[in-house]
Amino acid sequence: MDSQNVGDIDIFQQCKYIHEVELVNMKLQMRILETHIETKDRLLRNLEDIIDEQEARIANMEDFIQVLSLDFGTLSEENMRLKNALTQMQKSTRMNELLETDEDYESSDLMSCDGGTGNGRSTSPQPTSDVTKSYPLMVQSMREESHWKKLQRCAEELKSEKDELRQLALDTKDAFNVCMGEMKMMLTSKTTDFFRVLIERYKAEMEKRKQLHNQLVELNGNIRVFYRIRPLLRLPQNNEAEDGNEKPVVFIDDMDNGVVHVTNTSNTKKTSASADKVIPTDFSQEQIFEEVSPIITSCIDGYNVCIFAYGHTGSGKTYTMEGPLDAPGINQRAIMQLFETAKDRSNDISYNIKVSMMEIYNEKIRDLLNTANSNLSIRQTDEGKSSIPGLEEVLVTSAQEVTDTLAKGRKNKVVAATEANIESSRSHVIVRVVVSATNLITKVTTVGRLNLVDLAGSERVSQTNATGQLLKEAQAINKSLSELGNVVLALRQNQKHIPFRNCQLTRILEDSLNGDSKTLVLVHLSPDAKSLNESISSVNFAEKIGQVFKSGFKRDVTRKSISGPPKIPASPRK
Ligand SMILES: Nc1ncnc2c1ncn2[C@@H]1O[C@H](COP(=O)(O)OP(=O)(O)OP(=O)(O)O)[C@@H](O)[C@H]1O
CATH class of the missing domain: 3.40.850.10 (Kinesin motor domain)
Structure with a gap:
């Protein structure tokens, strides 16, 4: 083998090696990426789970809130009813006290203090049985001593106000009667005088009219x-x-x-x-x-x-x-x-x-x-x-x-x-x-x-x-x-x-x-x-x-009584 060929083989080998390294590297990177993606997916799933969980919680919360608001509405209605009942009771207590005479007031006071049984414990006036049954809390609170004392004070004030008003009414009535009496006397005397004068004038006029009428009648x-x-x-x-x-x-x-x-x-x-x-x-x-x-x-x-x-x-x-x-x-x-x-x-x-x-x-x-x-x-x-x-x-x-x-x-x-x-x-x-x-x-x-x-x-x-x-x-x-x-x-x-x-x-x-x-x-x-x-x-x-013949006539003197009456006043009137 020539050196060139050997060189070529090395390069090739080197390239291959590099290539392989790169491949491994790429595979590693791929693996890392895959792992990354997996992790992300897992995280995403986790997040979705969390979101679902949160949504479920929110839904639960909403249900809860609805239940709560319903409860609240009922409570406020209840509260209103209680308030009305209390007002009604206060009114009826005041009315009772106003209407009762002093004596009745005392006796009812005593009766209510011992609940009508003579037990001597002060207690508020008993509401009607319906109210008592419907509003036990209110009745209970009304029975509280401090409240009852307040009511008693209020009743006493009302009673004294009532007495004052009664006295005032009596005084006003007396004053009115006196005033009316005076006015009546004044009016009577003025009217009597006025009418007396009128009647006198009228009578005088009537007398004149009758005298004239008499003369006319005689004629x-x-x-x-x-x-x-x-x-x-x-x-x-x-x-x-x-x-x-x-x-x-x-x-x-x-x-x-x-x-x-x-x-x-x-x-x-x-x-x-x-x-x-x-x-x-x-x-x-x-x-x-x-x-x-x-x-x-x-x-x-x-x-x-x-x-x-x-x-x-x-x-x-x-x-x-x-x-x-x-x-x-x-x-x-x-x-x-x-x-x-x-x-x-x-x-x-x-x-x-x-x-x-x-x-x-x-x-x-x-x-x-x-x-x-x-x-x-x-x-x-x-x-x-x-x-x-x-x-x-x-x-x-x-x-x-x-x-x-x-x-x-x-x-x-x-x-x-x-x-x-x-x-x-x-x-x-x-x-x-x-x-x-x-x-x-x-x-x-x-x-x-x-x-x-x-x-x-x-x-x-x-x-x-x-x-x-x-x-x-x-x-x-x-x-x-x-x-x-x-x-x-x-x-x-x-x-x-x-x-x-x-x-x-x-x-x-x-x-x-x-x-x-x-x-x-x-x-x-x-x-x-x-x-x-x-x-x-x-x-x-x-x-x-x-009918009196008023005008246009002459007295007929030929119609005289035969015996010729003496001339005396002819009128039969006094
Ligand atoms: N001023 C008087 N007071 C009391 N009673 C009277 C009076 N005027 C008339 N009467 C009575 O009324 C009744 C009728 O009266 P009278 O016979 O005088 O009526 P008359 O006009 O003459 O009737 P007639 O045309 O039928 O004769 C009689 O019972 C009479 O006693």
Whole structure:
């Protein structure tokens, strides 16, 4: 082998060796790398395990937190309930203490101190069993002495505050009462003064108005209209009001004693125009006579006077004119008064008083003092006066004769039954008193006539359900009342033609109504509710005849009374 070849082999060997070393080195490096990678992988796995573990822990923690927060919520709810219960208990304790009287307070205090068993250990007021069961902790704490003492102090403070407040309230009430009393007195005196002045002024104005009205009435023919309201009647068997209605429906006006109100329970039905007077319900027969006596006295002076009692059945016409035996009415009192006056004047004047009594029934005139005269007629005398030939006239010279004469006439009165009132008078009854006065010195004689007329009931035919004879009666009554109204109105208005001739009633009374006569119409009203419509219709009648003719008339001097009355003040008013 040449050296070159040997050299080449060495190099080759060296290269191979190097190569092998490098290979080993590379393998080593590979191994190291692999180990490194393995280590990393292991570490990574470990890390993943740790992360998993941590995540599991976090999840556990979250669960735990949730459980905790749930527990916390429950606890705070519980806490709230406890708080509310405590507040409620405190309130109820305070309320109890406030409401209890001092005595109760003491006893309840004692009871609660020993728990109601007398053990003497102070304890808080026991809450309701529910609360005790639900909130044992609270009850326990409430039973703690310090807490109970606080409550006691609080209760005492509240009690003293309550006493103070009570005292304050009493003081305020006293002060208020004193103040009110003073104010009331002040107001009353001021109002009373104010009203007194007002009422005085009003009365003065009313008086003036009435004086003017009187003058006007005298100029218009001297016709007066009074209302009389009878009292509510009581049933004899049970003393109850006649129609079961205790409230009267007719009232006198408080401010104007000439006005009546006819009302029912719901609304005002009618307020009358002012009449001359309203006679109150409680007036006695004597008081009523005092109201009418001036007009009666003028008869003795030669005036013709007519007094009419107008009203529906049961309104009290006969009571006013005749009256019961123990309370005689206008008829008897009037004749007695004429006697008295005649007696007083007997030194100068000789009087002669004659009484006749008649009734007009179905337009027939009957003599009530002599029943044989059952159909009298009216005649015209030569002097143009109307007379009733055959009518009995009784000369009365004593009170007893007057009483007997009137009683005789009363017996003969026709009383027919109607549906409205079975005792109803269906005729007009006229008591006529003729007073002749002869002056003993001058020998001049004057004659005055007094006609006291108890008219038949004014109820409307439609209301009575009358048929046959009763219907005929009712129609005759209605006609004559309506004619009377027309005559009175025509006289008041001073009309040229006065329709006296239209019925027997006005024909009989022609002489008495005509001329310088005086007429008083007493319109009767019944206060019971069932007569409401009749009362309204009576008020309408009163208003019609009470109308004052205000202007455009001249007094008709030709209509004078035949006997020529002396000139005396004509007004019947006081
Ligand atoms: N002022 C009064 N005080 C007491 N009772 C009275 C009064 N007015 C009327 N009465 C009584 O009322 C009832 C009816 O009265 P009265 O007979 O006088 O009525 P009238 O209007 O005359 O009836 P008629 O038209 O039917 O005759 C009677 O029982 C009467 O006693």
